[in-house]
Amino acid sequence: MSERDLAASAGPSGADSATGVSDAAMYSLAVDAMGGDGAPGIVVDGLAIAAERHPAARILLIGDEARLAPLLARSKAARSICTIRHAPTAITNEMKGTAALRQRDSSMRLAMDAVARHEAQGVVSAGNSGALLALAKIVIKTMPGIDRPALAAISPSACGDVVMLDLGANVACDSRNLVEFAVMGEAFARVVLGLPAPTIGLLNVGSEQMKGDDRIRQAADVLRASALASQFHGFVEGHDITAGTTDVVVTDGFTGNVALKTGEGALKLAGSLMKQVFNANVMSRLGYVLARPGLDRMREWLDPRRYNGAVLVGLNGVVVKSHGGTDAEGFAHAVDVAMDMVTHNFNERIRIGVAQLGNALASTRPVAAAPDTNPAVPGDAADRTTNRLATTG
Amino acid sequence: MSERDLAASAGPSGADSATGVSDAAMYSLAVDAMGGDGAPGIVVDGLAIAAERHPAARILLIGDEARLAPLLARSKAARSICTIRHAPTAITNEMKGTAALRQRDSSMRLAMDAVARHEAQGVVSAGNSGALLALAKIVIKTMPGIDRPALAAISPSACGDVVMLDLGANVACDSRNLVEFAVMGEAFARVVLGLPAPTIGLLNVGSEQMKGDDRIRQAADVLRASALASQFHGFVEGHDITAGTTDVVVTDGFTGNVALKTGEGALKLAGSLMKQVFNANVMSRLGYVLARPGLDRMREWLDPRRYNGAVLVGLNGVVVKSHGGTDAEGFAHAVDVAMDMVTHNFNERIRIGVAQLGNALASTRPVAAAPDTNPAVPGDAADRTTNRLATTG
Known part of the structure; x- marks a missing residue:
């Protein structure tokens, strides 16, 4: 009507x-x-x-x-x-x-x-x-207490799904932004993955405390002293994303966007190699037929439609971006994500998280990054977030 | 003796x-x-x-x-x-x-x-x-005319091997560093991959000219006006690494390190999913046996030993880092890489490249990044560069 x-x-x-x-x-x-x-x-x-x-x-x-x-x-x-x-x-x-x-x-x-x-x-x-x-x-x-919204999405790992943010809304982030992303990512993982106490990792070039730049080390210091301390795992590396070392992976929009697309590219390469192997000759084609039920199940796990729906978190409302090239099933999944967030009062959870973090944030003088002259997201950054592959869980 | x-x-x-x-x-x-x-x-x-x-x-x-x-x-x-x-x-x-x-x-x-x-x-x-x-x-x-050395390695793609740098020697890079990495990466691709005119891409969050930050856009401007202009493809994204869009992928050490490890992690996830599929039941195990010659060949392509030997480029000598956990075959490959660079006068090629770029660089006022207080490489960054997977070429 x-x-x-x-x-x-x-x-x-x-x-x-x-x-x-x-x-x-x-x-x-x-x-x-x-x-x-x-x-x-x-x-x-x-x-x-x-x-x-x-x-x-x-x-x-x-x-x-x-x-x-x-x-x-x-x-x-x-x-x-x-x-x-x-x-x-x-x-x-x-x-x-x-x-x-x-x-x-x-x-x-x-x-x-x-x-x-x-x-x-x-x-x-x-x-x-x-x-x-x-x-x-x-x-x-933007929600009160949040400096910048971030783009978040679910990504596959060997230990179940992982929340990753920022995926391109902010090319440059300061330490405060990273801390806020951790709070929002934690709320996201509770609502969308249904985890009672999601663990959080800060993406870095090594797991030792002295690794990275001032910005990232200060964000880690704030998180270690915050209400999220018990869930904060510390630094994680690129391979930890798919290993599922933590439930939430926090990073700036430049690194997150590159990491997301690199992971997708690598899975695509693996898929095309497999295809070549199975198409090589009659025997390998027969091998494919025999292993097919499992391979089909794997393809279902890896169906990008299952991961459709990247969320702009940190706003006074739920904003979900569906992949522009998805089909009806994929669009329905993006609606699922939005309904999950609306139904489970996602923003209320972020508000509580920010309030709990209030003192820790207030005492932080953020280590600045370069001004964010041009957000990464225009074009297809959010679209890209949806080409994700599932895992066996 | x-x-x-x-x-x-x-x-x-x-x-x-x-x-x-x-x-x-x-x-x-x-x-x-x-x-x-x-x-x-x-x-x-x-x-x-x-x-x-x-x-x-x-x-x-x-x-x-x-x-x-x-x-x-x-x-x-x-x-x-x-x-x-x-x-x-x-x-x-x-x-x-x-x-x-x-x-x-x-x-x-x-x-x-x-x-x-x-x-x-x-x-x-x-x-x-x-x-x-x-x-x-x-x-x-460091070689005269080069501000900072970078860690470079070969990485697999759907169109043959790709040179990627910096993989963690410099957490933060300015625009001039990125331009120098392009020069060094180009020389690396000529010597190690034997390409007569390798193409170069600058890793970014989108391929359009206005994407990214000032630092990366200025590096692109310098390359477009340089002796490498005809080989400079422009911006590439994470998925372009494994797609083989360009022969050389240039980025800062933070992003490069994360991208490398994320790609490795994704390939590892794909491998473990395949293993689960083939081990699921008798039929799938029989399927594995039939497709095995191709799968073995794929495993050989993907053998990390074939990619062992990350190179610190931009120094007054050839410095090759072998993976710490490799075997004799892997170590021999790192020696191959070093012999390639010594035999083909790698550093002389960089010197020529820097000289050709001299005017373009002189006119550049670099867009600075945060001071590089803590390089990424200590620990295992270089080690990680060697866990690479090959492709079908």
């Missing part, structure tokens, strides 16, 4: 409290229907899948009503959770953050506005990452 | 010029016999293998003569290329760089001294990486 129909009807009194979703906002999520390669078709199909998993969700679907109405008409499931809000324009993939800010009637902007006005608790978009970051900072704004 | 025996004999008139090794130095390489987990046994066994491949090499084998003499007595091959020089002490793995500098009679120090005195053209050591970097900087010294 469209908003006009909704106004004519009794209208929902707020989301179902049985789901844990707050009644304060009318909608659980505002979804940018026009972002991503297959929008709006993929978005609506994704919401149809999400409707099965979150029947009590209330989705404000924002985009070109003329295109959305017929799509919803064809999908009873999507229709059951969605309300259309018309947006006359959309942000293109090529648009810079500054241009996106000027376009006040885009579907992405109206989705952000809905969160800023407390109509919805979160945003999901598969659109332009740079625009999403710029709009989120300006419209939804 | 020991040096005393050598003095009593006619002595070599210098290395064989047929190998291209300069006659200026009496020895091709000074080898630290006491560095690494299996030293000195592994070192001598490795030199026995190297002797088959480099029969004209002259190796100054430095370490505890009482232990080395019986080892050489048992190996005709190693004996044929080695001359022992006694060193009363050795650098331990736990020793800090500053302590290593004070120990003037260690095998590693005497090996460096031999290069500084032009007795040998290069050093190979499987010992303490931090000590090796500290000693190399102080004893062998």
